[in-house]
Amino acid sequence: MNDDTSRRVNRGRRKLLAGLGALGAGTLLPGCDDSISRNPQVREALGSMEKLTRGAQRLVASRQSLAQEFDKSDIAPVFRANGTTDPQEPEYLRMVENGFADWQLRVDGLVNRPLELSLAQLREMPSRTQITRHDCVEGWSCIGEWTGVVLGDLLDQAEPHDNARFVVFHCADHTYGRSDLYYESLDMIESYHPQTILAYDLNGDALPVANGAPIRLRAERQLGYKHAKYVMRVEVVESFRDLYGGKGGYWEDRGYEWWAGI
Amino acid sequence: MTSPANTATDHEPPSGSPSPESSNTRLIKRHSPGTRVWHWINLVALVILLMSGLQIFNAHPTLYWGDQSLSENAVLAIGARRTAEGEARGYLQISDYRFDTTGVLGWSQHNDEYSQRAFPAWATLPGSKWLAMGRNWHFLAAWIFATSLVAYLIYTVIRRQRRRQIFPSAHQWRQMKQTFLDHARFRFHHVSDYNVIQKLTYIVVLFGLLPMLVLSGLAMSPTMDAAWPWLPEMFGGRQSARTFHFIGAVAIVLFVVIHVGLVVISGFFNNLRSMVTGTYRINVSDEANQRDER
Numbered sequence: 201m202n203d204d205t206s207r208r209v210n211r212g213r214r215k216l217l218a219g220l221g222a223l224g225a226g227t228l229l230p231g232c233d234d235s236i237s238r239n240p241q242v243r244e245a246l247g248s249m250e251k252l253t254r255g256a257q258r259l260v261a262s263r264q265s266l267a268q269e270f271d272k273s274d275i276a277p278v279f280r281a282n283g284t285t286d287p288q289e290p291e292y293l294r295m296v297e298n299g300f301a302d303w304q305l306r307v308d309g310l311v312n313r314p315l316e317l318s319l320a321q322l323r324e325m326p327s328r329t330q331i332t333r334h335d336c337v338e339g340w341s342c343i344g345e346w347t348g349v350v351l352g353d354l355l356d357q358a359e360p361h362d363n364a365r366f367v368v369f370h371c372a373d374h375t376y377g378r379s380d381l382y383y384e385s386l387d388m389i390e391s392y393h394p395q396t397i398l399a400y401d402l403n404g405d406a407l408p409v410a411n412g413a414p415i416r417l418r419a420e421r422q423l424g425y426k427h428a429k430y431v432m433r434v435e436v437v438e439s440f441r442d443l444y445g446g447k448g449g450y451w452e453d454r455g456y457e458w459w460a461g462i
Numbered sequence: 463m464t465s466p467a468n469t470a471t472d473h474e475p476p477s478g479s480p481s482p483e484s485s486n487t488r489l490i491k492r493h494s495p496g497t498r499v500w501h502w503i504n505l506v507a508l509v510i511l512l513m514s515g516l517q518i519f520n521a522h523p524t525l526y527w528g529d530q531s532l533s534e535n536a537v538l539a540i541g542a543r544r545t546a547e548g549e550a551r552g553y554l555q556i557s558d559y560r561f562d563t564t565g566v567l568g569w570s571q572h573n574d575e576y577s578q579r580a581f582p583a584w585a586t587l588p589g590s591k592w593l594a595m596g597r598n599w600h601f602l603a604a605w606i607f608a609t610s611l612v613a614y615l616i617y618t619v620i621r622r623q624r625r626r627q628i629f630p631s632a633h634q635w636r637q638m639k640q641t642f643l644d645h646a647r648f649r650f651h652h653v654s655d656y657n658v659i660q661k662l663t664y665i666v667v668l669f670g671l672l673p674m675l676v677l678s679g680l681a682m683s684p685t686m687d688a689a690w691p692w693l694p695e696m697f698g699g700r701q702s703a704r705t706f707h708f709i710g711a712v713a714i715v716l717f718v719v720i721h722v723g724l725v726v727i728s729g730f731f732n733n734l735r736s737m738v739t740g741t742y743r744i745n746v747s748d749e750a751n752q753r754d755e756r
Contacts, residue, residue, distance in 0.1 A: 237588040237595045246598035249605060255651055261689035276530055333529055333700065335684045337593065339522035339701050340531035421688045455594035461685030462603070 233440040241363055245392040247457075252409075254459035255457050261461075263389055267420035270331040279344040279402060281334040281410035282336060284382065287430060296342060300414040305398075309368070309436035312359035319400065319414050325349050328397050336424040337456065346418050350406035352392040354434070360388075364436045366393040368443060369417050375450055385440050385448040385458075386429040395420040425451045484644065492742035500614050501737055503606065508714060510603035513587035515711055517596030523580030525708055529699035531736075537705060539724075540580035542569040582729050608676045615668065627656060628665060634658040650728040652745040653752050663717075671713055678707040 236242055287293075288311060295303050301317050307315040325327025329347040336342075355367070371382035398406055398415045407413045412429025419426045426449070440446065452458045488577045493501075524539040528530065531600050539555045540563070552568025554561045564571075569576060572583035572590070583589040618624045634657065636640070641657045644650075651657070656664070681693045681703035697703035725733045736742035 234588040234590050234592070234595075236549035237592065237599075243598070244601050246595075252605060253601060257683070257685045257689070261685050265688045267684060267688045268694070270529070274529065276532060280531070327525070332482075333684075335682070335700065336522070337597075337705060339518065339682075340524075341529060342531050375611075421685045423684060426518050451594075457594075457597070462680075 202317045215384040217225070227293055243455075250457045250459050253457075253462055257429060257440055257459075258389075258460045263392075263405065264394065265421075266411070267332055267395055267405075270333065272331065272345070274332060274343045275345055276342045279334075279411060280336075280340065280342045282338075282424065284373040284375050284429065285410040287409070289374065292372045292430065295309075296409060296413070303414055303432075304434040305415065305431070307354055307358045307436075309412060310361040310364045310438060311355075311436050312361070313357065315354070315358050317354075322349050322398070322400060322415070325353060328394070329401075330397070330418075330420070332395070332418070332420045334427070337451075337460070344398065345401075345403050346403035347404075347416065348397035348415065350394065351398055351417075351434075352394070354398070355391060355436070358436070360436045363438045366437050366441055366448070367441055368431040368435040368437055368448075369428040369431050370435060371428050372432050380444050380450065380453070382428060382450045383429070383444060384417065384426055384450070385437075386417075386422075386426070390419055390422065393419070393421065418442065420459060423455065423462075426460045486746050487652075488746050489741050489743050491738040491740050492654065493740050495740070496614070496617060496741060500739055501608055503610055507603045507607040507610075508718075510587060510599055511607060512711060512715070513585060513597045514599035514603065515707075516709050517586040517588065517591075518593065518600060519708065520586060520591065521593045522582045522594075525705040527698065527705060528701050529694070531701055535701070538708075540567045542578040550578070552578075560634040604676075604679060611672050611676065615673075619669065628661055628668070630658045630661045636663070648727060651748045651752070652729065652732070652743065653749045654742070654744055657754065667717060671710060671717070675707060675710040675714070676705040678710060682707070 231437045253292050303313075303319055305317045305319075305322065307317070326349075327347055328350050330346060331343065334342045334344065353366070365383045366387055368383060368385045371384075373382050374380070375382050386396070395418065397418050398416050399412075400415050402408065402411055407416060412431070413425075415431050416429040417431060437443070440448040443452070447453045448458045449456075523541065524531070524532075525537050526534050526535045527537060537557060540553070541555070542550055542552045544550055550564075551562055552564040552566070552570065554563045554567050565571070566582055567580060569578055570582035572579070579591065586596070594700050601738050618628055638658050641659055645657075677693065678697055680690075681697055681699055685692050687700065693729055694700045694703055697706050732743050
């Protein structure tokens with residue numbers, strides 16, 4: 201390499217390094233100014249990392265790998281309630297008043313046999329009890345004992361179509377008074393995971409209103425916002441694009457990742 | 463090209479005029495392109511990770527030991543409270559000790575308005591309270607940081623030259639006391655090799671601190687914990703992992719402060735140039751002394 205080329209290469213390198221430095225300095229500024237974070241292209245680029253994370257986590261976690269289960273002695277004295285804790289929807293208040301006696305869970309959408317099940321019918325089905333750690337996206341964790349129907353058993357009864365790709369959970373509450381109802385969705389792998397249950401008991405007693413009565417979803421390999429409370433209807437779909445904000449969940453419509461594995 | 467044995471002839475200053483120090487100094491190639499690129503990528507990634515990490519921390523500004531968040535196991539909390547006179551004060555609580563941190567931690571100003579927030583807006587990414595976006599930034603930078611860390615550690619272990627740069631020689635171990643004394647007196651030898659303090663620091667950071675940050679971060683993921691149950695266990699539970707992640711971040715900040723301080727006082731331009739272009743000026747007599755001692 202003669203001197204001239206080597207100098208040119210060096211200049212090119214210097215430019216690259218200066219660029220990296222400028223990028224570094226640039227990242228210090230948005231601390232005070234959110235304009236970079238509000239840029240739609242930046243948000244899309246950042247959002248695409250979610251697919252990489254999901255792919256990598258699906259690679260290392262098998263379909264069956266279980267979330268850790270704890271001992272009775274690990275159960276928290278009070279299970280922390282978050283999000284909606286006291287729904288004020290008149291229809292819901294009526295159901296609370298009569299102990300969910302005429303509440304029915306609908307399982308429909310892309311299924312051969314739509315179901316309508318009362319709380320008593322759900323309790324008669326085979327159940328699963330698990331003591332697991334709930335991990336909130338905010339950072340805290342809480343251990344509780346959940347009993348409920350394995351979602352896979354319900355889906356087997358309903359017989360999903362071959363094109364079924366997601367299971368959507370429709371809820372009774374308008375979180376923080378917003379116009380849209382809370383909802384969530386799982387893909388078929390998480391829906392058929394052995395620890396994915398619709399829980400009706402917490403720590404041996406009927407699920408309290410604060411924690412999602414009469415039933416809530418437990419998806420133990422996902423963060424807390426996936427665990428929909430006050431579930432009224434389970435809908436099997438091919439795509440959630442036409443539901444609410446189109447991102448597959450209440451918090452997803454507000455910028456959170458659909459893949460809540462981390 | 464990256465060998466420290468390279469002679470100075472190819473690397474004279476572009477001006478061509480002889481430098482006043484040129485009689486007893488010589489330019490060498492110190493840092494390989496891989497090291498230099500890794501270094502500056504890390505700077506960008508770590509700044510994003512730190513600031514977005516503080517945004518995430520702000521969503522629940524308390525740290526605990528164990529699996530879950532029980533108030534009796536809290537070790538650190540940042541918050542705000544009102545005095546009897548109704549004045550809001552920010553505080554940092556570590557174990558039983560409480561410090562007034564009004565204006566910075568717990569209670570600080572953003573857009574001309576005071577509000578309760580653990581870390582102030584100037585330290586977080588984004589500045590406003592925005593957990594979803596903080597997570598997006600964090601995971602983008604985490605992917606870049608973790609993959610380049612793994613690549614760099616492999617590169618360090620498999621390359622003989624890198625191993626010699628990072629692991630102290632038998633002679634250096636014997637000279638350890640002298641090296642500490644020289645450092646304490648701010649006497650820096652400008653030679654091609656790292657001294658034993660530098661090498662030990664880099665080993666602890668490269669093979670201890672940085673991997674610990676990645677692993678404790680992964681231990682907070684419920685899917686990772688299902689896949690690798692040993693992960694939260696090695697930290698003593700998910701909340702302990704979160705606490706270690708925070709301690710690791712503080713350690714990185716301390717490392718950077720000391721690192722930049724030493725870079726400045728031991729020859730700022732020379733050090734910075736060696737990490738940008740790779741070229742580093744060594745002291746010929748220092749270098750000769752070091753060789754003779756070997």
